[in-house]
Amino acid sequence: MCFRFCRSVNSFSTTTLTLLCPLVAIAGLMLTGVTQAAEVSVAVAANFATPMKKLAIEFEKATGHKMQVSLGSTGKFYAQIKHGAAFEALLAADEKTPARLEQEGLAVKGSRFTYAIGKLVLWSQRTNLVDSKGTVLHTGTFEQLALADPKVSPYGNAAVQTLTRLARLEQLRGRLIFGEGIAQVYQFVATGNASLGFVALSQVMTDGRIEQGSFWLVPTDLYDPIRQGAVLLKAGQNKPAAVAFLTFLQSNKACELIRAYGYSFDGHVWK
Amino acid sequence: MVIALMVMFGNDDVWPTIWLTAKLAGLTTLILLLLATPLAWWLARGGSRWRAPVSALVTLPLVLPPSVLGFYLLVALGPQGPLGQVTQSLGWGTLAFSFSGLLLGSIVYSLPFAVQPLQSAFEALGNRPLEAAATLRARPLDAFFSVALPLARPGFLTAAVLTFAHTVGEFGVVLMIGGNIPGKTRVLSTQIYGHVEAMEYTQAHWLSGGMLVFSFVVLLALAMLRNRGALRVTP
Secondary structure (H helix, E strand, O other), X not given: OHHHHXXXXXXXXXXXXXXXXXXXXXXXXXXXXXXXXXXXXEEEEHHHHHHHHHHHHHHHHHHOOEEEEEEEOHHHHHHHHHXXXXXXXXXXXXXXXXXXXXXOOOEOOOOOXXXXXXXXXXEEOOOOOOOOOXXXXXXXXXXXXXEEOOOOOHHHXXXXXXXHHOOOHHHHHHHEEEEOOHHHHHHHHHOOOOOEEEEEHHHHEEOOEEOOOXXXXXXXXXXXXXXXXXXXXXXXXXXXXXXXXXXXHOOHHHHHHHHOOOOEOOOOOOO | OHXXXXXXXXOOOHHHHHHHHHHHHHHHHHHHHHHHHHHHHHHHHOOOOOHHHHHHXXXXXXXXXXXXXXXHHHHHHOOOOHHHHHHHHXXXXXXXXXXXXXXXXXXXXXXXXHHHHHHHHHHHHXXXXXXXXXXXXXXXXXXXXXXXXXXXXXXXXXXXXXXXXXXXXXXXXXXXXXXXXXXXOOOHHHXXXXXXXXXXXXXXXXXXXXXXXXXXXHHHHHHHHHHOOOOOOOO
């Protein structure tokens, strides 16, 4: 009885060992693989959602790292980062938030840069509502005009500046509808609930052109430039993958891709 | 603290928001009690084979994420959506971004909170009170109003309180179909969200704290009334 028991234990352990050896080897390989190709966790402003998707694919292809992208509003990300969220980099919709994070010691000093300058577009789902000069804002042949909350969104702020400089803000105030962010404004207009709205050009642009509805590309002298800042956060300080992503974001390849969605740059040196 | 309070309540957009929230919750409660009473009665006492599917349908808003409700409502209320087509043909325009739209959303969203307490109250009545009324030659409608309704009073109070409180606490649906227009569709929960997004944490704290206290007091009052037996059903 005892003998049999011992033998069975013995045989069990040898089979386990023979099984374990390759397993350990595989696990070892996987571990080294993990240290080489890490995961980058990035918080990204909603207006940058579509270019980000392409950028992530390109970045993963080029480096073997994996991207984990969280989309949302810059204000919400600020609150989350302040309260310990472990994002490694932030691609904000403004430059104020990255600067504030740096000042408060939550971002790495000197890592800030402008990754894109956003453009504002007045867009409608209806094909003939918005003309190429934006006169629809003067004729007022629409029911509701959607824009992002100017307190929260730089694009909302730019929309208010535009309406103010055109001296249309007071006349149209009763017809304004506020989205909590630029993504919601798009929703309101895309579902036809709002006749037209101020969205980010990147939201309606695919392959360098706008395919749906009618639009007016708001002249850039009607609003202050929407400079969007990126920053390396404290959690990403010693993560090569996070640093690599921010470097990639400034490369010619990335900038070309970003430009295809209607963003512009200043000070980018095309090498 | 006193200064913060003064800043808070000296702020013009707080009171219209509180008033709008109360108006929305009050009207939702009123309309839902009217709609839910016959529905709950039918669910509690009817023998139709449609009872199970209808009951599931009524409970849906309880388990569906508000984002699903909000999204479907937004699509349905739009000019191409089925509800939007109806309201447009009636000459009301589209309902999104209006108080009526919010009211409709709240009615859908809070429906189970009105129906379920009423349904349990009607089920708890049993047959005896109504049979007794019938032997006294009360017609069914008469028996319903003079016997069943008074006996189901606790159910009505629970339904009213829960519907009101739940509508005050509504967020996802309002956010998606509201458009955040001050005095028209901006309610407390969306205003708090706006403050948080704009990094105005002081205001967010005051309003959030107020909501917490309000919700607790409402539920406490309901529990105390129940304990005192004021709400016990005595058939």
